[in-house]
Every structure is written in C-alpha cells, then in structure tokens.
Amino acid sequence: MIMYILILSLILVLGIFTLASKDLLHSVIALSAISMLSALLFTILRAPDVAITEAAVGAGVSTVIFVWAIRHTQRRDKEES
Amino acid sequence: MSIDTLFLAPIYLPLLAASLILAAKAFAGETVRKAFELLGFLIGLVLPAFALFALRGAVWDHQSVETVIGAWETSLGIHYHFDGLSYLLIALHLLVSIPVWLYSRHAGPKQNTFSVVFFVQCAAVAATSLTADLFNLFVCLEVMGITSYVLVASSEKDSSALASFNYLIFSATAMVFFLLGAFGLYRITGSLSYEAIAEAKNNLGGNDLVLAQLSLVLIVISTLLRSAVFPLHGWLVGAHSKAPHAVSALLSGVLIKIPLFALIRLLLLVVGSQRIGFTMAWAGGISSVVGILLALFEHQAKRLLAYSSISQIGYVVCTYGLAVKTGIETEKGALLLGIALLYGFCHALSKSLLFLTVGTTTDVLGTKDLNKARGAIAALRQRGERIPLTFICFIIATLSMTAMPPTIGFMGKNTLLYLAKDHASVHLLSITSALTIVAYSKLALMFLPSKKALAVDESCVVSKTMKLSYALLALMILAGGFFYERIQRFLVHILSPLSEAKGGYIAYYAYQDLGKTLVTVGLAFICIVLTRTAWVRKLTRPLSSKEVGFADLFFGYALAIGFMAANLLW
C-alpha cells in the first residue's frame, strides 16, 4: 500500500516538474521517468502486459518523438508577448 | 452470404481497399497506384453500396441483427447492432463520399496517402454507426478523429495545421474524459456492451446511480463535441474552413452527424433520457441561431459555410432532442427521429455540394473575400466551363439550403418545422430560416458580373470528374425533392420500432405552407436591405468573428458538462 502511494506521489511530483520546467528537454526526461515509474507500478499491480507496453511505447517511442519535436523547435519555454 | 457478414461489408471492404492502395504505393510506380486507387474506389465505396442495396429488404422488414464480432458466445465480445438507423447512417455516408471521392481525384488533396486515410475514415464511420459497445465506440471515435485531423492538415496552408491542432487537442482531451466515463460505467455495471449496461443501470440507486449518471454525462458530452452543438461548436469553423474542399464537404456534410445518431443507442437505454432530450432540444435551437448570426457577419466564403453548418446541425439536434424527449419507442418520437435524420440527409447533400462549388469558385477567383470576389461565371468560363454547371449546382444547393422548392431541403425543413411546432424552441428555428436566406444571398454575390478585369487563377481547371460529382449531388437534391414523400415513408418506416402501417405517415405536404415560405423570403429581403445600409454595417462591425482560444473552447465544454450533470442529478 505504502509502495503505491510512494510511486504515485513521485509520479505527481514529476508531473508538476514536467509542466513547471522551463527547459522542455528536462520535461521530456521527466515524462519518460513517469512512464518508467508507471511501468514499475503496473508490474507490482500484476499487469505485466501493460507494463511492457508502457515501457516500450510510453518511455520508448513517445520519448523519441518528443525529443525529435524539441530538436526541430526550441528547447526553452519562453513567454512572448 | 448471410446477412450478418453482409452488413459488416461497409467496414471491411474500405479497409481492404486501403490496404491494397498502400501495398500498391509501396511496391509499384505511379500508374499502377492510380489503377489501384480506382480499384479501391470500386471495392471500398461501390461494393458497399451494392451491399446496402442487397440489405434493403431486410431493413424494411425490421430485421435487426445483433452480432458479436468474432462469433464469441459471451457478452465479453464486441457487439455490433444492425438496424434501420445504422443502415441509414452508412447510406448517408456513401451518398456523399462517392461524389466527394470523384471530386478529390482532380481537385482534392494531392498527397498519395489521401486515399488510404479516406478509406480508413469510411470504415470508421460505418463502425461507429454499427457498434453497440462502449469501448469500441471510443476506438471508433478516435479513428474517425485522427483521420479528420490528418485530412484537415493535408491542406498546403499552414493555418490548416493550426486548425487541425486546435481540433486535435480539444477532442483528444474530451476523449480522455470519455475514457473516464467508460471507467465509471464499467465499474458500476461490470460490462461494456450497451444492453448489459442498461440492464444493470435500471437496478441502481443512491450513490451508484449518481456515479453512473455522471459517467454517462461525460460520455454523451464528449461524443456531442464531434457534432459541434452549442456550446461545443468552437473548433468547427477553423477545421472545416481551412481543410481542402473535398475534406470540408465530407466533414461538414457527414462526419458531424454520425456521432450524434450513433449516440441514440446509448441514450435509449438510459434512465432520465427525457431530460437529456429536453436540454438537447434547446441546445439545438440556440446553436442554430448562434451559428447563423456568426455566419451573417462573416465575409470569407468557406467560413460562412462552416458557421452555417453549426446552424443547420442545430435543426437536427433540436428535432433529435425532441425525439429523445418524447421517447423513441412512441410513434411521435420515431417520427421526429426520422425527420431529424432526413434533415441530416438534406443538409449533407446541400452542404457538401456548396463546399465543392464554392471552393472551386474561390480557387478560380483567387480570393475568398466575399466583398471582393465577383464575376465568377465569366471566370469559370475562362477555365473551360462552357455551360455554367458550377453556378447551376450552386443555385440548386442554395435553394435546398434556404428551403425553397422544389428541392429536398424545402420539403425537409418545412416538415421539420411543422412537426416541432409544439415546442418553444421552434421559434428559434423559424428565425434562423429567414436569416439563412440573408447569409446565402451574400454568397450568391460572387456570381454577379464584375466591373473590374478578372484575375483568374490559371492553375485551376474544372475537370470532368468534378462536374460529374456536382451533377450527382445536384441530381440527388432534386430527386429528393420530387420523391420526398416516398423517401420519408421509407425512412420513418425502417426507423420505427413499431410494426408496419402505423409508423411513418403524417398528413403533411410541404407545398401547403408555400405562403409561409413567401413570408420568410419577404422578411429575409428586408434584412438584406437593412444589412446593405451603412449604419447597420457600422453597428455590426465588431461582431465579425475571430478565432476562439482554448479557454473559450474548454469553457464551453465545462458548461455543457456542468449543465447536463445538474439537469440529470436534480
């Protein structure tokens, strides 16, 4: 039980970091960490299939696409008027 | 071939066509791919039309087939339900998509993946109209959605990417709420097929009922979003006006109606659907007025058409809401639902023809601005149109849209207004009828002769396939007007759950209200004169529309959910 709460609060903190960070690359890394943590939680929750999918698709493919997108745009999240 | 494999043909045949085109694209050159696209057209659109033709007897006899995909003998499988409603929805899609495909051959998006995405969308539309499973509805809506985003963004202008992006984020977010709703319903009822949900939901009480209603609200609103009912209409204008013409025609004509009618299976099963119906009737009435007011002050041709789509879907939603309120199983309710769907047909045919003709015209003239675009007939003649077919078809579509005889729109709209006359929201619809004429008179200005020299875009040609697609749609509109009585009887009969003879007959003939139409035209004429005067123009200048931001989009979404939830729970 404590384990679930621990992982979930870590996910929540990383989620807030993802949105608050000014460097989009850091956000992407936090997002893939969220995926890895979710995969861990799914393994604990006895959902191995979902864990594999989340690790492969969430942490793998989507990170690649995000990094590609950021490389073709800009890394900084700056406010313009 | 038995009936339960035949009615799935509109799903798997387009997919087969898509896969064939994809294979041809990967393995062979340009000419072979073109040949395979033609083959795909035959397999993916013409064969399903034959399948529907073969099924007409079955739907007339009210044979409704409930089948489980993959022939599993349990409720765990995905249920598909074939009846008059899904038959008509697939027919509606085929009627519009065949001419649109023909049009796209010459004018449409030039990417060689267009046909693949197009056929996947055909399959998704058919699957959405047939499915009777909550999670499968989610998947079908996502397929429909993602094909729409890709098709909208396939225009070469960058503003289409913005429109597509806005639409994507808005509807993808709503789909997450849909998923949450599915979670709630599965948790309460332990099942995902509509029938099992309804069965379980009837025995609920207390907290569980609240949870089930809330989940249902999330699902219903997220699905209605695709139909762009007020206040969920913000995304439509950008997406439908920036897309390539063929795509606009398909999206505006067909795709906004499919989720609306697919939802009826779910609404039928629900406790308290009368209240949902009541809310929807008013939402429809309001959206018809809001849409047409925004259209009046718009001076870009395709945006005007898109706003008018919001207004016209308002008619459909209003009647649909009244049908749900009355109860589909009653005679009156079935009649109302039939008329709502019939008006959906009218709008689909006329609006797609309008998008095609107006799109071509603005391309030839090189401007979309209705204040500048003039002299379209001469310009089109320069581009190789000896008979002004584009103009004639435009006029037919406009007549149908503004409810003038002898088109299907005239019959459809008058019947609709006659049937809905007991409800207060019908007054909103009547106001809209007059204003529609005003809005479309602005469009017709394009065809006035120009005093200035024409700057014709040399790259545009009105080709034979384009003419064929206009002619097909225009013929359907006229034929619909002449054989309206029969069409209505057929439609209401197969939608009616009652046994034959009773359902489907109303003693109303639209020509008896010709005087009313004249009055509407008179009112509209006064409005036109008013809008030409300087002070009205000055007064209404601030009203001309601008793009809506995400805050407004989601505010509308939250309002819809809040209102619907409050309505159901208290």
Next chain:
Amino acid sequence: MIIERILIFLLFLIGFSAIVAMRNIIKKIFGLNLMNAAVVLLFILEGSRIGSQAPILDDGIIHMVDPIPQALMLTAIVIGVCVSALSLALAVRLYQATGSLDIDVITKRLADEH
C-alpha cells in the same frame, strides 16, 4: 485507498489545467499525456483490487486480477501515444511556419494568412 485516488485525481487535474492554461503548445501535449497516464493508472489500480495474481492461466492460479481493464488500457496507451505523435508533428509544422511555440503568437501570425 483514498489517498491513491486523490493522487491520481490531482495528476489528471494538473494535466488538464496545463492544456487549458499553458500557452506553450508542447506543454499542452505534455498535459494530454499526463491525463492519459492518470486514467491508465486508475483503471489498472482499481482493476487489480479483486485479485493477487497476474492474469496468466498457469497452474496454481486461483485468484487473478481482472484482465479486462488491462486489455482496454493496452489500446488506450497506444492510441494516446499516436495522438500525441501527430500533435507533435503538427506542433513542429506550426513552429516552422511561425517561429514560435506560443499558441497566442501562432494564432496571431497565422490570422493574416487566409
């Protein structure tokens, strides 16, 4: 039990508020991903409460978790990633066209192009 649900609810809500309030379009897509992750976590977490063994029918399995949410979530995860891939591609195209990731700036710059 209630704490876990509240945590998931908060994750969902911050994802949603990012979509509504953030101006950076890539941040909006982050928000969408977070919302999706929250729903997936919720489904799996609740579905695993009725059992203690993975849903693979080996010998000695008597008390497995509900496999239905797991199968549904496989689909939902993939659909979520596909949608965010497409939206990222659109975001890149918008950036190339306007040189900005700010939704207001993009809207303003593209408004002139009709």
Next chain:
Amino acid sequence: MKALTHSKIILTILILGLAILPVILSDAPWPVQARDYLFGNAKADTGADNTVSAIYLGYRAMDTLGETLVLLVSITGTMSILINLGRHKMDEEAVKFSLEPEKLPRHSLRTNLIEVVASKLGPIVLLFGFYVMLYGHISPGGGFQGGVILASGIVFLALGTELKTKLTNTIVLSRIESLSFLFLMLASISGVFFESGFFGNPVKTVQNLSPNFIILLNIIIGLKVGTSIAVMCIAMMGGSHDH
C-alpha cells in the same frame, strides 16, 4: 479581457474537477463476473494462456484493429509532415544523425561508443522482439509490444552499422509494412468465407484448442507495428528523405 480569460479557466477547471471527482473517488466494488468467466473459459475459447492476449486478440480483436488503424493513420500524417519539412529546408542538425557515412562529420553525435553498442545490441534486441511477439499467447507481451521492440532493434542497427543493410532500408521496411497490413485485413476477412464471421477464427472448427489464430495475428501486427515505427524513427533521425 485577461481577467475574464483567467476566470473562465478557473471556472472550467473547477466544474470539470467537480464532475470527475465522484467518478475517480468512487468506492463501489469492482465487478468480478468478467474475471470469473475468463478464469473458467478463456483457455477453452481461445487457446491462449494469457487472458489479456485472449481479450486483446480474441474477444475484443476489433478494438485492436482500430488501434492499428490509429497507428497507421497517425504515422501516415506524421510522415507527410516530415517530408514537407525536409522539402522546406535541409535541417542542419538532422544531418549530424544522417545514416550515410560519407556525410558524417568527425565531431558528430555518432561516437564509437554508440556504434559499437548499437550494432552489437541490435540483433539481440531483434531476437528479443521476436520472442515477445511469438510468445504473446503464453507469457506477457504480444504483437504490439514485440513490434515496438523490433522497431528499436531496427533503429539500433540503423544507428550502429555503416553498411546499408536491407533491414534499415526504408523502402524495404515500408514494403513489409504494407504487406503485413494487407495480410491483417485478409486474415480478418477470411472468417467471412469460413462461416465464423468477420474477425472470426477461420480454423476454429478444425482445432478447437489451438491459439494459432492469435499467434498469426501477433506476428502480423508485430511486423506491421515494428516496421512502421522503425520507418518513422529513421525518418525522424534524418535517415531518408526519399521515402
């Protein structure tokens, strides 16, 4: 104006938060009928030990088809945007990742480390991908997951080897992709002619207890997913603009 927008945003979040709060926090007991049914009958119905696979490719295979379609369309759309980007301007950074050896600058991101690790790891990852794909009916995994692992194996090979192998050629990959999509459609339609309906197991009556249809679907979906994601990733790294 700004205050109005802010209050709208706050109101939106408040209303929606209130609406979903009961759904998320609900304490209703989770239904067990489906689980119990699957526990008893999944093996007999589909032949698969892994009940998730039994649902994913058996009972609810239609959802999986939809998911594959979403992936297909999404990658199609992404690729067409990618190609247009390449047409507008050759991106300088993309050249650094370019797979053609003669274009490689010395200081590129392709260090010796990446080359050695990726080229040695590639085949092993491929093998693992095939394992996950083929044993999806018994152990966790399946076509989709295996396909994604295959894709990463292919990408490793593309990064690691200077030689152009057939496996990293996007034309070959997209041929495999389109063929496997065609086979997927043929496999799902074949049931129509064997009286088990659309997406029915065409050989169900012959061998009742064999998961062969699930294995077949796993292989086809795995190849489809693996090749299409690999094509997209290679294109994203600037590998091929001639697609």
